[in-house]
Amino acid sequence: MTEAEFCDVVVVGTGAGGGILAHRLARSGLRTISLEHGAMLPEDHFKTTLPPGVTRDFGIGPSTTWPSDPHDSLFVHPLFADGSVGSTARPKDGFRHFQVLAVNGLQNLWNGVSVRFSAEDFKSWPLSYADLAPHYGAVERLIAVCGTKEGLPDLPDGDYLPPKPLRPADRLVVDAVKSLNDGHSHAIPNRKAINTRAGTPTSCISTGMCTSGCPVGAVYKFSTRLLPQIAELPNYELRTQAKVVRLLRDGSGRRIEGVEYIELATGNRRHLRAGIVVLAAGALETPRILFNSADDADPSGLGNRHGRVGAGLQDNPKVVLSTSLLKLWGRRRDYDLGYGDLLILLSQGRLSNGTPFPFIGHAIHSAPDVPHYLTAMRFFPPFLKERLARMMFHSYVTLGLFCQGEATPGNRVRPGRSVDAYGVPQVEVDFTIPAASHQMMDAMTVWGRRVLRRASATMIYASRDNSGTGIHYAGTTAIAQDPRHGVVDADLKSHDFDNLYICDGGVIPELPDKHLTLTIMALADRLAGHLIETAKQQSVAA
Amino acid sequence: MTQLPPVLERQPPEQVDPAGAAASQDWERLVAALIGLSPYRAVLLPLLPDITRIARANRQIGTALAAVERRADFARTGRLRRADLGPDRTALLGFLEYIRFACPDFLRSVGEWPVGGMRDRG
Numbered sequence: 080m081t082e083a084e085f086c087d088v089v090v091v092g093t094g095a096g097g098g099i100l101a102h103r104l105a106r107s108g109l110r111t112i113s114l115e116h117g118a119m120l121p122e123d124h125f126k127t128t129l130p131p132g133v134t135r136d137f138g139i140g141p142s143t144t145w146p147s148d149p150h151d152s153l154f155v156h157p158l159f160a161d162g163s164v165g166s167t168a169r170p171k172d173g174f175r176h177f178q179v180l181a182v183n184g185l186q187n188l189w190n191g192v193s194v195r196f197s198a199e200d201f202k203s204w205p206l207s208y209a210d211l212a213p214h215y216g217a218v219e220r221l222i223a224v225c226g227t228k229e230g231l232p233d234l235p236d237g238d239y240l241p242p243k244p245l246r247p248a249d250r251l252v253v254d255a256v257k258s259l260n261d262g263h264s265h266a267i268p269n270r271k272a273i274n275t276r277a278g279t280p281t282s283c284i285s286t287g288m289c290t291s292g293c294p295v296g297a298v299y300k301f302s303t304r305l306l307p308q309i310a311e312l313p314n315y316e317l318r319t320q321a322k323v324v325r326l327l328r329d330g331s332g333r334r335i336e337g338v339e340y341i342e343l344a345t346g347n348r349r350h351l352r353a354g355i356v357v358l359a360a361g362a363l364e365t366p367r368i369l370f371n372s373a374d375d376a377d378p379s380g381l382g383n384r385h386g387r388v389g390a391g392l393q394d395n396p397k398v399v400l401s402t403s404l405l406k407l408w409g410r411r412r413d414y415d416l417g418y419g420d421l422l423i424l425l426s427q428g429r430l431s432n433g434t435p436f437p438f439i440g441h442a443i444h445s446a447p448d449v450p451h452y453l454t455a456m457r458f459f460p461p462f463l464k465e466r467l468a469r470m471m472f473h474s475y476v477t478l479g480l481f482c483q484g485e486a487t488p489g490n491r492v493r494p495g496r497s498v499d500a501y502g503v504p505q506v507e508v509d510f511t512i513p514a515a516s517h518q519m520m521d522a523m524t525v526w527g528r529r530v531l532r533r534a535s536a537t538m539i540y541a542s543r544d545n546s547g548t549g550i551h552y553a554g555t556t557a558i559a560q561d562p563r564h565g566v567v568d569a570d571l572k573s574h575d576f577d578n579l580y581i582c583d584g585g586v587i588p589e590l591p592d593k594h595l596t597l598t599i600m601a602l603a604d605r606l607a608g609h610l611i612e613t614a615k616q617q618s619v620a621a
Numbered sequence: 622m623t624q625l626p627p628v629l630e631r632q633p634p635e636q637v638d639p640a641g642a643a644a645s646q647d648w649e650r651l652v653a654a655l656i657g658l659s660p661y662r663a664v665l666l667p668l669l670p671d672i673t674r675i676a677r678a679n680r681q682i683g684t685a686l687a688a689v690e691r692r693a694d695f696a697r698t699g700r701l702r703r704a705d706l707g708p709d710r711t712a713l714l715g716f717l718e719y720i721r722f723a724c725p726d727f728l729r730s731v732g733e734w735p736v737g738g739m740r741d742r743g
Contacts, residue, residue, distance in 0.1 A: 134736050136675050137723040144681050145715030411732055446733045450722035453715075461660040461718075468722060472731040 089353035094184030096582040096603040097359035098301030103607035105315035117181035125292035149451030168497040174510040175547035191271035193597040200591040205560040205569040214601040222299040226270030243417040248444035255533035264426040272299035287445035325372040362552035362585035389492035391554035393484025396516040396545035402536040407474035428522030440480035484590035556585035654701035661721035685709035
């Protein structure tokens with residue numbers, strides 16, 4: 080497509096929602112433009128420039144620190160945007176917002192966990208699990224998700240490729256969970272958007288970790304799977320390094336005329352008119368755009384007539400427990416290392432008033448090329464450290480457990496006082512960990528310790544957090560039939576505008592324990608169908 | 622079998638300017654002296670050029686080395702004692718210890734080098 084200044088649909092963002100939308104809309108024939116703040120990473124970025132683990136410079140980057148918290152290693156990745164260009168100024172204390180400004184967004188570092196929400200998880204939505212189920216299936220087939228059918232009502236089954244085989248560490252965890260015999264604890268093969276088919280260019284090569292970027296593109300991301308199918312279509316264009324500043328209202332009515340963005344390569348501001356605007360930029364960036372679109376008619380920002388934009392920010396509270404399993408000491412590896420976390424764990428805890436709550440997690444086992452275990456060995460003399468490190472090398476297991484978020488009145492995104500390097504106002508985050516979340520993290524810690532001890536744990540290192548490091552941001556542009564309770568309706572259309580849609584984590588009103596990414600993608604598939612159908616009807620009417 | 626080759630970036634010699642080369646040598650002397658204080662010096666010394674480059678590129682270690690250099694008056698004395706490491710001791714010795722356990726020699730000893738080889742099958 081030439082540099083059109085009008086398109087049928089502009090999609091802001093190329094992450095979980097934006098990628099699926101662009102693919103379906105472009106293939107339907109609609110003139111579609113994706114706007115992406117960041118650049119396209121080179122194809123070999125995760126193979127040569129920034130490979131996972133220790134293959135380059137022992138895994139040491141400019142931001143690596145000593146001593147370090149082993150559970151913090153993910154969060155110093157150089158791809159995470161800093162406060163000079165991100166949605167927030169990333170103040171030192173408080174809520175930590177992680178954002179990747181590049182094509183694919185956060186999915187560049189996505190772990191790939193792809194689980195469906197349960198019917199119960201939709202209780203506060205204006206649509207049901209049955210409404211979304213076909214779209215879950217369509218996305219699972221499109222992006223290739225591995226897993227197994229288990230028949231658990233709390234975790235509906237999908238359409239899966241075979242997973243990689245469990246390893247000795249996984250079997251110890253499975254046996255430990257089974258031994259609890261409580262009726263609600265399960266350890267099943269993980270469900271991840273990973274190409275486990277052998278013999279393809281993107282087949283999983285078992286690096287043992289997915290969260291530092293996949294060197295062969297085995298984990299789904301837009302640029303390697305779907306973009307190649309639409310990149311050459313005459314009706315599709317991807318504009319990178321295009322930072323959307325604000326939406327442009329069409330007169331004083333209920334329509335958006337288009338978007339204003341900064342072409343970062345030149346610094347020029349450009350307007351792009353569109354029949355439909357979809358914001359799929361993330362639960363903090365989308366409110367940032369809406370706030371910055373304020374005008375005389377809507378001084379609090381567009382789509383915000385009831386003050387709901389930014390309200391209800393949530394992230395999954397989590398606990399992380401790491402240990403060395405005694406039963407694996409001295410073991411050499413004679414098994415496929417796989418993709419790190421081959422198990423999903425499900426269970427239930429109780430709040431202090433007896434109310435049960437579900438939680439989910441994964442069990443991670445890998446080769447500790449990056450020697451995080453040294454933190455726990457700091458008091459041993461060097462000769463003993465070397466012997467222990469060799470003996471324990473293949474014995475490490477980490478459990479990461481997540482529970483539901485809670486939308487509280489005080490936790491929100493609001494217009495900020497800072498501006499980014501381009502002069503664009505940022506947002507600020509008010510966030511206090513809810514009391515119930517503390518109780519849930521306590522209960523998950525107790526459960527995790529029990530499981531690990533039964534699996535022959537030695538010393539357990541535990542940490543917990545609910546200040547943004549779950550990187551499952553939700554709730555800030557919630558879906559609700561009543562405009563007083565949310566920002567978008569059941570079709571993800573803004574209550575205030577007829578041609579403005581939102582499709583990212585922000586629309587999820589109450590964040591369940593389960594990872595939200597597959598649900599965002601299923602919502603995108605559903606929205607794409609709605610927009611295509613709407614366009615057909617308009618075409619017929621015209 | 623898919624294998625990821627190890628990558629250790631070395632600056633091509635033709636791109637090194639004389640002043641930069643002198644500074645590089647100063648850093649290398651300092652890092653060599655630091656390695657001399659590590660219990661893993663026998664393994665680490667052969668990796669000196671890479672460790673120096675990585676140390677310079679890391680914000681925490683680069684800053685700590687500059688502080689140690691001043692504290693020890695290293696440019697004049699050419700000597701480094703444990704006491705000169707001061708408050709940077711944990712970071713600097715931790716950095717070296719990390720490299721010892723992340724280096725090919727150690728990973729080979731546990732059957733995990735080259736990284737990527739054999740990982741997709743037992």
